[in-house]
Amino acid sequence: MTDQAYNFAYLDEDTKRMIRRAILKAIAVPGYQVPFASREMPMPYGWGTGGVQVTAATLLPTDRLKVIDQGADDTTNAVSIRKFFQRTAGVATTERTAEATLIQTRHRIPETPLTEEQILVYQVPIPEPMRFLEPRETETRRIHALADYGLMQVRLYEDIARHGEIATSYAYPVEVACRYVMDPSPIPKFDNPKMNDCPAIQLFGAGREQRIYAVPPYTRVVSLDFDDHPFRASKASHDCAICGASDSYLDEVITDDAGGRMFVCSDTDYCAARAERGE
Amino acid sequence: MYVAVKGGERAIDAAHDWLDRARRGPAAQAVLDTDQIRDQLAIGVARVMAEGSLYDPDLAALAIKQARGDLIEAIFLIRAYRTTLPRFGAALPVETEAMRVKRRVSATFKDAPGGQILGPTFDYTHRLLDFRLMADGELDRDDTDGTPPDPGAMPCVDAPAKPALPHILDFLNRDDLIEAAAPDEAVPGDLTREPMELPAERPLRLQALARGDEGFLLGLAYSTQRGYARNHAFVGELRIGTVAVEMDIPELGFAIEIGEVELTECETVNQFKGSRTEPAQFTRGYGLTFGQTERKAISMALVDRALRWAELGEDDQGAPAQDQEFVLSHCDNIQATGFLEHIKLPHYVDFQAELELVRRLRASVEDPAQEGAE
Numbered sequence: 001m002t003d004q005a006y007n008f009a010y011l012d013e014d015t016k017r018m019i020r021r022a023i024l025k026a027i028a029v030p031g032y033q034v035p036f037a038s039r040e041m042p043m044p045y046g047w048g049t050g051g052v053q054v055t056a057a058t059l060l061p062t063d064r065l066k067v068i069d070q071g072a073d074d075t076t077n078a079v080s081i082r083k084f085f086q087r088t089a090g091v092a093t094t095e096r097t098a099e100a101t102l103i104q105t106r107h108r109i110p111e112t113p114l115t116e117e118q119i120l121v122y123q124v125p126i127p128e129p130m131r132f133l134e135p136r137e138t139e140t141r142r143i144h145a146l147a148d149y150g151l152m153q154v155r156l157y158e159d160i161a162r163h164g165e166i167a168t169s170y171a172y173p174v175e176v177a178c179r180y181v182m183d184p185s186p187i188p189k190f191d192n193p194k195m196n197d198c199p200a201i202q203l204f205g206a207g208r209e210q211r212i213y214a215v216p217p218y219t220r221v222v223s224l225d226f227d228d229h230p231f232r233a234s235k236a237s238h239d240c241a242i243c244g245a246s247d248s249y250l251d252e253v254i255t256d257d258a259g260g261r262m263f264v265c266s267d268t269d270y271c272a273a274r275a276e277r278g279e
Numbered sequence: 280m281y282v283a284v285k286g287g288e289r290a291i292d293a294a295h296d297w298l299d300r301a302r303r304g305p306a307a308q309a310v311l312d313t314d315q316i317r318d319q320l321a322i323g324v325a326r327v328m329a330e331g332s333l334y335d336p337d338l339a340a341l342a343i344k345q346a347r348g349d350l351i352e353a354i355f356l357i358r359a360y361r362t363t364l365p366r367f368g369a370a371l372p373v374e375t376e377a378m379r380v381k382r383r384v385s386a387t388f389k390d391a392p393g394g395q396i397l398g399p400t401f402d403y404t405h406r407l408l409d410f411r412l413m414a415d416g417e418l419d420r421d422d423t424d425g426t427p428p429d430p431g432a433m434p435c436v437d438a439p440a441k442p443a444l445p446h447i448l449d450f451l452n453r454d455d456l457i458e459a460a461a462p463d464e465a466v467p468g469d470l471t472r473e474p475m476e477l478p479a480e481r482p483l484r485l486q487a488l489a490r491g492d493e494g495f496l497l498g499l500a501y502s503t504q505r506g507y508a509r510n511h512a513f514v515g516e517l518r519i520g521t522v523a524v525e526m527d528i529p530e531l532g533f534a535i536e537i538g539e540v541e542l543t544e545c546e547t548v549n550q551f552k553g554s555r556t557e558p559a560q561f562t563r564g565y566g567l568t569f570g571q572t573e574r575k576a577i578s579m580a581l582v583d584r585a586l587r588w589a590e591l592g593e594d595d596q597g598a599p600a601q602d603q604e605f606v607l608s609h610c611d612n613i614q615a616t617g618f619l620e621h622i623k624l625p626h627y628v629d630f631q632a633e634l635e636l637v638r639r640l641r642a643s644v645e646d647p648a649q650e651g652a653e
Contacts, residue, residue: 006363035474040358045614046621070628076287077624083288107628125618136604138477163640169632188632208614210474236635251627252634266628 009056009089015039019057019212023203026214031176032144033127033211041207048081048106049207051123055104058119058203059085064092066100071108071249071266078106097269107170109191111248111270114200116217122185124206127213129173129183149181152224160229169234175222176215184221190233190249195221238263243274302347316340325541325570326350330612331357332471332490333364334540334569351492355613366472371534373522375544375567377443380520382571385447387513387548393444398519399571447516448546448563457548457561477604484586484603485579489568491610493575499600500581508585508598511550512564519543519571543568545576549584552591562591582606 007013022036041049059065065085069078073095081104082093094100097112104121114120126132130140133151143149152173159167166172172189176182184192185204195202195215202215215221225231239246241262248270250263265271303310317324317340327339331354339357346352382398385391397403411417451457467482475483488496503509521541525534545566553559564584566576585600599605609615 012363012365035476037472037474039362040355040613041362042359044355044620045617046619047617047624049617070625074287075625076291079287079291107626125621137608138604164643165640167636167640169636170629186626186629188628190632208618234632234635234639236631249628250631252631266631 006088008061009059009085010042011039011053011056016057019053022212023054023057023214026203026212027201027216029180030216030219031180031182031213033206033213035210036212038207038210043080043084045208046125047077048104048123050205050209050212051104051106051121051207052081052084052205053207054121054203054205054212055085055102056089058121059089059091059102061089061091063101064094064099066094066097066103066269067105068103068108068110068267068269069106070251071110072268074268095269096273097267107186107188108249108266109187109194111245111265111267112273113194114198116199118200120198120200120202122187122202122204124183124185124204124209124211126171127183127204127206127209127211129181144180147179152181156224156226160226166225166229166231172231173224175224177219177221181224182213182215182221188235188249189223189231190235192221192223192231193233197221236263240265240271240274243271245271245274302345311344313337313340313344316343322571323348323350325572326493326575327353327357329569329572329575330354330490330492331361333357333361336570351612351616355616358613361471368526370537371525371527373524373540373542375518375522375542376446378518378520378522378542378544380444380518382519382573383444383516384518385514385516387515388447388450391447391450444518446546448548451515451548451561455558455560458552458563460563460565475607477607479603479607481583481587481590484607485565485567485583487607487610488566488579488582491579492612492615493572493578495610495612495615496578496582497574499585499606500578502598503581503585503600508588508596508601509550510562510564510581510584512547512581512584513549514577515546515548517543517545517573517577519573541570543570543572543576545573545580547577547580547584552593562587 009016011019019036022034026032026034038050038053041052043049043052055065065082067073067078067082067085069075072078073082085091086093097103097110097114101117102119102121103110104123106123109120128137128140130143130149130152133155134140134143143151156166159165168189170188171183171186172192174182174184174192174195184195197218197220198215199217201217204213206212223231236250236252238250240248240250242264245265248265248267251266252261252263254261317336320340320343321336323343324336324339327342327350328334328336331339331342333339338360339353342353342356343350346356380396380398382400383393383396385395448457448460452459463482467486470483470486475487479487504512519541521539523536524538524540526537527534543566547564549562549564551559551561562584564580564587566579566583568576568579582600585598586603586606588595588601595601
């Protein structure tokens with residue numbers, strides 16, 4: 001069912017080589033944002049063009065691909081991206097986290113721990129963790145070069161002064177390998193600890209912003225905090241209404257007009273597997 | 280028992296099917312032919328080519344048809360297609376002086392060698408709806424092949440002895456009244472092949488502006504006219520016409536013509552610079568775009584001029600049009616529309632994280648004892 005009109009995984013080999021070079025550089029300098037000549041893809045910017053280009057450059061015919069959005073394999077954009085690679089690369093796909101060799105994700109890290117055999121590709125809207133404190137790229141590049149992250153510390157402090165805690169619940173900034181402050185993409189901060197010392201390769205692609213960055217396997221990833229206000233991974237204080245899990249990130253679902261609601265796992269594979277096993 | 284929402288794949292297929300039928304319209308109507316779009320909606324086609332960065336009127340017409348007339352969507356289709364095209368090499372710089380013009384006006388001189396040629400312009404039409412076009416009462420004419428009505432209205436430039444039609448600003452240049460158009464032999468970068476680095480030099484800025492959104496550049500250019508980095512632009516010359524595209528063929532050892540493109544070129548004459556020691560001189564802004572796209576070309580020239588403040592020793596007034604990082608990062612409508620529209624994609628996870636946070640913050644205000652709990 002591969003579309004023969006296109007090269008394997010859509011991009012031409014020169015473009016893939018350019019992206020692979022950027023990926024190698026990104027792995028060599030963990031957390032550093034490597035500029036790359038992002039291409040215009042047949043899906044819009046904001047739909048995961050960066051992740052799609054990283055996946056296209058990393059994918060092998062023997063890979064088994066899983067695509068999730070908000071933790072689910074069946075959300076519309078995950079379906080669309082999976083179909084794109086089925087059509088242009090003809091690779092096998094799966095919804096099982098454990099069976100996948102390459103997982104492209106938007107906004108979540110799977111609950112099932114990843115392994116050394118896996119690559120996790122994140123779709124990134126704004127790669128620059130300092131962007132909303134300093135809109136100028138020329139300035140944020142200087143900030144990273146000098147590791148001059150005081151601005152971020154001040155912001156986190158101001159949050160505590162105003163709200164009593166750090167009021168960032170997703171895209172919570174991390175420090176990678178004791179050097180670069182990095183945006184983990186808009187994953188809930190609940191997922192942040194999974195990035196630390198992770199056996200899998202974690203690659204981040206931002207298409208519109210033309211940046212690739214990476215966290216190599218077994219790298220120290222620390223969520224920024226203060227000694228007296230330590231980082232806390234938080235989630236809704238419920239159990240999943242379907243599988244009963246108490247350790248997974250939950251979506252809140254409104255069930256009726258009267259404000260009725262329930263909480264279910266955002267990771268559909270994790271939830272289905274647990275329900276199947278009757279846990 | 281709640282069952283997790285499923286059916287994304289079927290929903291997408293159904294949406295695409297509906298879209299396809301909506302695009303076609305009532306079956307009783309004649310199908311819109313891409314030739315008709317190319318020839319009768321030519322200004323829209325030109326915009327799609329200019330901002331799509333691909334000169335192909337047939338494909339632009341197809342894109343407009345497929346996009347149901349949404350020009351930004353059509354531009355996106357063209358950009359995505361462009362990505363897949365192999366790069367054989369670069370053409371020689373086109374010689375706009377040798378342009379076969381269909382329109383050429385100057386606002387700075389009443390007459391100049393080559394004359395003023397209005398061409399097919401809306402400029403002096405009365406904007407009254409012509410109901411004949413709707414009532415099928417269009418005049419039957421057998422001369423609508425795009426040629427000028429009166430051959431005498433066109434300069435005889437079919438076999439141009441170069442230069443066919445001198446640039447009007449050259450007359451100013453001859454007397455040193457205007458800055459020289461920097462003859463730069465350096466090979467410009469290519470923003471579609473290398474990531475843009477800021478600050479960007481003028482060639483890259485012009486590339487970005489040439490494919491930038493017409494509406495965005497129009498608004499910025501207008502803001503300079505209203506005083507946000509005003510630079511007093513006159514349209515020194517605006518010309519629209521066809522130029523030959525030539526390419527060096529290594530096997531032949533010389534350049535041959537491989538086709539021709541229609542271009543709009545706008546050169547503005549702007550506020551002069553100078554001092555007690557340096558004689559006053561006008562400055563330039565430049566716009567060059569595919570097809571008949573003069574609103575865009577003029578806007579581009581004004582914004583180009585505004586972005587040159589530093590090299591011309593002007594003050595940074597803090598105006599949006601002077602801020603190259605602001606202009607270049609936001610002028611691309613495909614980037615802009617993608618990022619804008621992506622907020623309609625699911626964000627349940629982030630929103631859930633925010634909900635949980637706001638609930639906790641509220642609880643800690645209502646019951647201070649809870650602060651720091653959990």
